[in-house]
Amino acid sequence: MNLLLADDEPLMLQILKAYFVKEGFQVFLAEDGEAALNLFYNNQIDLAVLDWMMPGHSGVEVCREIKRTSRAKVLLLTAKGESDDEFVALKAGADDYLRKPFDSRILLLRVKKLLQLSSKIIVGELTVDLEGQKVYRRGVDVGATHKEFELTKVLAMNKGQIVTRKILLDQVWGFDYFGEERTVDTHIRRLREKIGEDSIKTYRGMGYCLEDQNE
Structure with missing residues (x-):
């Protein structure tokens, strides 16, 4: 399974990459919205985990483009706490939504559920x-x-x-x-x-x- 991880925090990306690689995923990394879209356009992505606040294009904007042109799953991450954020994310086409900070094990379970990966x-x-x-x-x-x-x-x-x-x-x-x-x-x-x-x-x-x- 090909997984796109996009976040403007390099350390976060490396931690999540190591976690998902261990689980057998092929992982593509992006530190901004433009890089995320370039990777999406040039690779067969099964699921994208996108940070909401990124330079260039926000996670919501990237989500809309991915959903407009493919059937890939999208999970949005955010440190924002407004009550209507989840509504905005789901309206943009996101399949799931997770607030920071989060437990990496929970993120992995959410990803597996979206991809319908059983035990x-x-x-x-x-x-x-x-x-x-x-x-x-x-x-x-x-x-x-x-x-x-x-x-x-x-x-x-x-x-x-x-x-x-x-x-x-x-x-x-x-x-x-x-x-x-x-x-x-x-x-x-x-x-x-x-x-x-x-x-x-x-x-x-x-x-x-x-x-x-x-x-």
């Missing part, structure tokens, strides 16, 4: 149990290691989309990993042995994609 992701014969951290094929636990589970989770959350090695390294091994990118290939090969050789397709020079063989 399990089903892709063809595979079931990824996010809470139990297990991968099942035809109802049988494949015995995935921690890294294999994390790889499957990221690929499942981006079902049908090509995920690059760089993104997999960042989201599974962490931003501070400095080893070989080929370690991804090794883990993918072992994962295929457990979930089926044809489940994960290789796109040379691009990355990997988990596809539903029944679609």
